[in-house]
Amino acid sequence: MKDTNPLPELSVGRADFPEGFRLSTATSAYQIEGHAFGGAGPTHWDTFASIPGKVAREEDGAVACDHYHRWEEDLDLIAAGNFDAYRFSTSWARVMPDGVTVNPEGLDFYDRLVDGMLERGIAPMGTLYHWELPEALNQRGGWLVRETPERFAEFTRVVAERIGDRLHAVAPINEPWCVAWLSHYHGFHAPGHASLEAGVRAMHHVALAHGLSAEVLHGMGQRGVGAACNFEYALPASDTDADRAAARLYDGIYNRWFVQAMTQGTYPEDVLEGFAPHMPEGWEADLATIRQPLDWFGVNYYTCQRLAAGAGDWPGYQPVPGPLPKTAMGWEICPEGLAYILKRLHGEFTGDVPLFITENGLANADQPGRPDRERIAYTDAHLHACLDAIRAGVPLAGYTAWSLMDNYEWTFGYEKRFGLVHVDFETQERTPKASYHALARAFARA
Numbered sequence: 001m002k003d004t005n006p007l008p009e010l011s012v013g014r015a016d017f018p019e020g021f022r023l024s025t026a027t028s029a030y031q032i033e034g035h036a037f038g039g040a041g042p043t044h045w046d047t048f049a050s051i052p053g054k055v056a057r058e059e060d061g062a063v064a065c066d067h068y069h070r071w072e073e074d075l076d077l078i079a080a081g082n083f084d085a086y087r088f089s090t091s092w093a094r095v096m097p098d099g100v101t102v103n104p105e106g107l108d109f110y111d112r113l114v115d116g117m118l119e120r121g122i123a124p125m126g127t128l129y130h131w132e133l134p135e136a137l138n139q140r141g142g143w144l145v146r147e148t149p150e151r152f153a154e155f156t157r158v159v160a161e162r163i164g165d166r167l168h169a170v171a172p173i174n175e176p177w178c179v180a181w182l183s184h185y186h187g188f189h190a191p192g193h194a195s196l197e198a199g200v201r202a203m204h205h206v207a208l209a210h211g212l213s214a215e216v217l218h219g220m221g222q223r224g225v226g227a228a229c230n231f232e233y234a235l236p237a238s239d240t241d242a243d244r245a246a247a248r249l250y251d252g253i254y255n256r257w258f259v260q261a262m263t264q265g266t267y268p269e270d271v272l273e274g275f276a277p278h279m280p281e282g283w284e285a286d287l288a289t290i291r292q293p294l295d296w297f298g299v300n301y302y303t304c305q306r307l308a309a310g311a312g313d314w315p316g317y318q319p320v321p322g323p324l325p326k327t328a329m330g331w332e333i334c335p336e337g338l339a340y341i342l343k344r345l346h347g348e349f350t351g352d353v354p355l356f357i358t359e360n361g362l363a364n365a366d367q368p369g370r371p372d373r374e375r376i377a378y379t380d381a382h383l384h385a386c387l388d389a390i391r392a393g394v395p396l397a398g399y400t401a402w403s404l405m406d407n408y409e410w411t412f413g414y415e416k417r418f419g420l421v422h423v424d425f426e427t428q429e430r431t432p433k434a435s436y437h438a439l440a441r442a443f444a445r446a
């Protein structure tokens with residue numbers, strides 16, 4: 001049935017936020033570019049997606065949104081949407097197909113893209129690694145071995161030499177927890193390892209990669225060096241001591257491991273209790289490298305998680321479904337968790353370093369011709385949580401909507417739609433959704 005109700009507006013907008021607050025939107029290379037184009041090398045996501053049962057319909061990022069050819073149209077959408085900044089990522093395998101050798105065509109692509117942003121008045125926010133590792137490096141051990149963070153430092157130098165002068169902000173790694181724990185302990189993402197030992201080694205090597213990369217950037221005089229970590233509001237499933245301990249441990253692995261190492265140069269003691277036997281040799285000496293000065297700290301937030309004590313091996317916690325309304329990913333909609341995370345980061349870890357919401361959004365069962373009211377409501381509630389944190393003294397510098405457009409949602413293939421812009425994957429036609437228009441109106445410049 002046709003939805004004839006008036007289109008909903010956001011109840012907050014640019015005028016409610018402090019002067020200079022930036023509205024941004026984000027994508028990532030493998031999720032949109034079309035990895036088959038431009039001489040990019042194979043990645044461990046191509047390998048993973050080809051294994052039956054790992055990814056819905058065995059879909060991969062070979063064509064994705066064909067952004068490699070349609071980037072100008074996509075930047076026009078960002079500009080017309082009144083976004084101040086655009087968070088994109090550089091594909092390591094596009095720039096260095098075997099992880100080592102430079103592909104000039106790949107660098108040229110990002111050079112054009114960054115210039116295209118500046119021509120349209122959009123501030124480029126780069127992420128160097130958003131999940132696709134060159135397959136050649138995966139073959140050599142990937143994030144299980146120290147060679148990968150060391151090679152990542154070299155990739156950092158190559159990218160920064162070419163486009164660093166025009167980046168307003170740069171983060172080495174998007175969502176280190178996903179790169180390490182989700183992909184090497186849970187095995188849900190590429191490369192699909194599933195053991196405590198693999199998870200722990202990756203948790204250290206990914207942290208080290210952040211540190212080595214930030215060190216290179218600082219050495220080159222790069223401005224705007226930051227980080228982008230993901231957080232979940234961890235809640236005990238019940239009031240028992242056992243469930244509270246489960247939530248605390250989950251919080252340690254998910255929320256505290258990386259930010260504590262990056263800002264304080266230590267790992268959380270409670271997590272180390274279980275990790276210590278599997279940590280790579282000499283890890284203690286790396287903490288000084290992992291702790292680097294940060295100009296800003298990025299927060300990716302989507303949901304809360306309820307944890308119960310489990311009977312299995314350490315860490316043993318069990319996620320338990322909660323009562324709140326859920327997105328198409330099955331994730332609870334919990335904006336108060338965002339305010340909690342922001343206040344806590346500011347109070348315990350990041351101090352005066354400006355925070356930036358580097359991802360927030362939802363997958364929704366969008367239908368063409370029907371306004372995505374759920375996305376507008378979700379965004380509105382999370383923007384209110386941002387205001388709550390700002391009123392409490394949190395130095396919050398911006399908000400990024402994930403994602404500019406529907407794209408490759410990893411193990412879910414193209415089925416889950418996170419976009420402000422609808423993409424028809426048959427024709428590649430882009431159609432802005434009601435949420436895109438609502439944000440554009442709310443953040444129009446005076």
Ligand code: IFM
Nearest residue numbers: 028175300359402409418
């Ligand atoms: O699509 C992902 C993105 O690549 C990283 N953060 C979470 C998003 C939604 O799952």
